Amino acid sequence: MNQTRTRSFANFVNTITKTDLYSCLALWMEESPLATTSVCDFESSRSSVTCCINDQDVKPIINEDDTWCGVAQENGPLRKKLRRNNCTIEEKDKSKEFVDHTTLHDETKSAVSCHLDNSTSTRRQVKAGYCEEHLAINCTEANGVDEEKQTSKSCSSKLNKIGVVMVDSQNPDEDDLEKVEKLYRMSEIGQSIYVPNIQKTVLSESEIKRSPYAPTKLSHTSILLTLLDRYWSEQWKSRIVKELNWPEFIDCKHQVDHSIHIMLEWIARVTFGDLPDSVNFYECGERNPNSNGASSGSSRDIVANHEATPIIPDPYNPHWQELARHMSRMANILAQRSNDPKRGVGAIILQRNQVVSACWNGYPPKAGYGDFPRASHIDGPSLAKKYAFSIHAEQAAILGRNVRDVSEDSSTLFVSKTPCDECVPLILKAGIKNAVFPRDDRQRDPACLRYALIQRSIALGQLNGFESRLSIAAQKDCQPEATAVLRASSQLCFNGVAKELATDATK
Numbered sequence: 057m058n059q060t061r062t063r064s065f066a067n068f069v070n071t072i073t074k075t076d077l078y079s080c081l082a083l084w085m086e087e088s089p090l091a092t093t094s095v096c097d098f099e100s101s102r103s104s105v106t107c108c109i110n111d112q113d114v115k116p117i118i119n120e121d122d123t124w125c126g127v128a129q130e131n132g133p134l135r136k137k138l139r140r141n142n143c144t145i146e147e148k149d150k151s152k153e154f155v156d157h158t159t160l161h162d163e164t165k166s167a168v169s170c171h172l173d174n175s176t177s178t179r180r181q182v183k184a185g186y187c188e189e190h191l192a193i194n195c196t197e198a199n200g201v202d203e204e205k206q207t208s209k210s211c212s213s214k215l216n217k218i219g220v221v222m223v224d225s226q227n228p229d230e231d232d233l234e235k236v237e238k239l240y241r242m243s244e245i246g247q248s249i250y251v252p253n254i255q256k257t258v259l260s261e262s263e264i265k266r267s268p269y270a271p272t273k274l275s276h277t278s279i280l281l282t283l284l285d286r287y288w289s290e291q292w293k294s295r296i297v298k299e300l301n302w303p304e305f306i307d308c309k310h311q312v313d314h315s316i317h318i319m320l321e322w323i324a325r326v327t328f329g330d331l332p333d334s335v336n337f338y339e340c341g342e343r344n345p346n347s348n349g350a351s352s353g354s355s356r357d358i359v360a361n362h363e364a365t366p367i368i369p370d371p372y373n374p375h376w377q378e379l380a381r382h383m384s385r386m387a388n389i390l391a392q393r394s395n396d397p398k399r400g401v402g403a404i405i406l407q408r409n410q411v412v413s414a415c416w417n418g419y420p421p422k423a424g425y426g427d428f429p430r431a432s433h434i435d436g437p438s439l440a441k442k443y444a445f446s447i448h449a450e451q452a453a454i455l456g457r458n459v460r461d462v463s464e465d466s467s468t469l470f471v472s473k474t475p476c477d478e479c480v481p482l483i484l485k486a487g488i489k490n491a492v493f494p495r496d497d498r499q500r501d502p503a504c505l506r507y508a509l510i511q512r513s514i515a516l517g518q519l520n521g522f523e524s525r526l527s528i529a530a531q532k533d534c535q536p537e538a539t540a541v542l543r544a545s546s547q548l549c550f551n552g553v554a555k556e557l558a559t560d561a562t563k
């Protein structure tokens with residue numbers, strides 16, 4: 057590719073909007089292995105996944121079973137909307153544990169927790185609070201209990217009601233509280249309907265920031281059909297007008313149809329297309345037996361979805377493999393929002409089965425437009441700015457986490473790129489115990505970032521590391537670049553995985 061072409065990408069690459077990104081994340085969390093079984097079993101749906109989104113505009117968002125927690129002005133719009141929507145508002149005693157989550161600086165605001173009215177819809181509580189507005193998509197109908205107990209994937213909860221719930225960060229200020237109010241005004245409770253609007257250019261340019269493991273032949277078609285079937289069925293379309301009280305849908309059906317297709321295609325590409333099912337996760341490094349650092353992920357028979365039992369990373373546990381694929385794909389989704397036109401990186405911190413942070417690499421909040429050129433590799437002087445001013449995905453995730461302590465045994469960073477030498481000390485300092493990443497052993501320009509520390513930290517037992525790799529059989533479908541990376545990594549990889557891969561290859 058010639059230089060002019062690359063530079064023009066650097067200048068004009070289109071990025072998914074934040075609202076669309078959140079919509080996609082909301083949907084993606086519905087697919088979470090931590091969410092699916094609980095969704096189908098109403099009684100156990102209280103073990104819902106807790107999620108947050110953290111970035112410059114939106115403060116952490118958390119959903120706890122069917123309870124929403126947040127801060128609302130005494131007679132503010134949120135309270136009114138909650139009342140209008142039959143939510144029972146329960147005042148929380150500020151001195152009690154709730155304050156741990158929600159620090160209240162302003163006496164006119166108080167903590168509330170709201171039980172959604174389940175009598176009208178048993179499905180109104182939702183798992184993932186990512187979306188600012190309603191999505192006009194839904195899953196297959198789940199009217200009766202029997203139907204709800206169908207296979208786990210076919211009865212996901214209704215996405216047309218996506219709750220946005222805020223739990224304050226640990227250093228909130230007035231601005232935060234205002235943002236939360238704003239968020240609520242735009243939320244489900246505001247009764248708005250959001251139609252995603254991912255541009256076709258965003259869809260095609262999603263390729264540019266793809267993971268180095270992306271196979272050339274995209275294998276996302278079947279997942280696209282599955283997503284369409286699950287969230288955008290003919291049956292649901294016929295009910296939209298009534299269920300969403302949206303008469304205008306008739307007139308814009310074609311357009312909405314198109315938008316939803318593009319959104320689902322984008323999700324399918326970025327998730328399954330870039331990280332196919334043939335990717336597995338392998339533990340790296342022999343741990344120093346004398347180390348008293350990171351603990352071993354040895355809880356092999358841990359069952360997913362059990363709220364009280366956090367899943368500890370363990371490559372031998374198929375539930376964890378599934379979870380790791382899910383979270384890594386979610387990191388790929390986040391990476392697409394990066395400011396870096398060539399290298400999107402997404403990072404998630406999961407602790408106790410809860411996403412406590414989710415971010416991407418980019419320029420700092422309040423960066424003046426043009427101060428930080430969206431440089432590409434070949435952009436000469438601006439490249440210096442790219443490295444000097446980018447906040448890495450891991451750094452953003454650590455800074456923006458919504459819990460202070462991320463040092464529990466289950467704390468896991470899922471990142472879509474090998475953590476660099478700038479990030480590793482921060483990961484260690486934050487106390488994160490596990491890191492899951494794709495190995496990337498390409499030779500680099502010495503002026504660029506370095507990637508030596510992660511392996512050292514793993515070898516020293518300071519961190520448990522888990523690398524994602526395509527199976528040998530799947531490598532033949534990879535891009536040449538990715539194949540080279542994989543070959544290199546299988547030669548270099550730790551603790552016998554190379555042998556295992558070599559055995560696979562000879563079969």
Ligand SMILES: O=c1ccn([C@H]2C[C@H](O)[C@@H](COP(=O)(O)O)O2)c(=O)[nH]1
Pocket residue numbers: 396398399400401416417418442443446447448449450473474475476477479504505
């Ligand atoms: O651990 C890391 C390493 C890098 N990043 C970000 C920072 C830059 O935007 C790009 C650099 O990647 P290149 O492959 O050198 O272009 O990736 C990160 O977020 N985390």
